Amino acid sequence: MPEILMAALAGAVVTTLGTPAGMSGAVFLLPVQISLLGVAGPAVSATNLLFNIIATPVAVIRMARRALPGSRELAVVITTGIPAVALGVLARVTVLADPARFRVVFALVLLGLGLRSALRARRPSPTAATTASGENRPLRRRTLAALTAPIAVLGGVLGIGGGSLLAPTLVGLLRYPARAAALLALATTLTTSVAGLACYTLLEATQFTTTSTAPNWRIGLALAAGGLVGSLAGTSLQYRLSERLLSALVGTAAIATALAYLLRT
Secondary structure, three states: OOHHHHHHHHHHHHHHHHHHHOOOOHHHHHHHHHHHHOOOOHHHHHHHHHHHHHHHHHHHHHHHOOOOOOHHHHHHHHHHHHHHHHHHHHHHHOOOOOHHHHHHHHHHHHHHHHHHHHHHHHOOOOOHHHHHHHHOOOOOHHHHHHHHHHHHHHHHHHOOOOHHHHHHHHHHHHOOOHHHHHHHHHHHHHHHHHHHHHHHHHHHHOOOOOOOOOOOHHHHHHHHHHHHHHHHHHHHHOOOOOHHHHHHHHHHHHHHHHHHHHHHO
16 A cells, blocks of 8 residues: 555544544654654654644534533643743654653553543543533643643644543543543644644754654655545544543553553663
């Protein structure tokens, strides 16, 4: 299968499954790029961010018509996430430039995400009354900022924006409504991805490192083309499939991928 077609198919699959849970799906594209598409080094993270920038807006716009997080929450995650993702980019091209170190960090993050999703799938789905009451409870700024900062750093390192980590954290720890959390996470992913890609591009232009930090535009655009289709499908699935089923699918895929990478290290 030509790599462009493979990239488009991968982008469609991961966004179809990830979007309903507030994930762009970029975290699952890292192993696809490394193992199947031949993208290596910091360019992997930059290519993922390019995918996010193109594929995520459709999901954000469609989901915003149904559930809106508070503007205060959006302001907090954006202002906290942008400088944090820049730190993550810097860490990626310095202390985590070594592929072996990067694989370990990626696998551990993915394993944590998978376990969280699997545990969430075992819990009863929230009732409509619980969800409604949660939507009216604003999050504390300091708490939200404290959660967003380290997540955005990891997002810059891995090229995932951070939404895939923020959504389960908001739901699991702060009891934020799942659909509002999904939109807040995707909006965060979009914002931090723009900032992160700008940082990677600047490092490439200034030749900060000997390794290329620019995205693979051909692969990134193919991934994003598939991602646009997947975003449309994923937002439709959000109200047709149970959150427990989606969490189980995401959790199983994440745990299996993480264990495979840890065994290779």
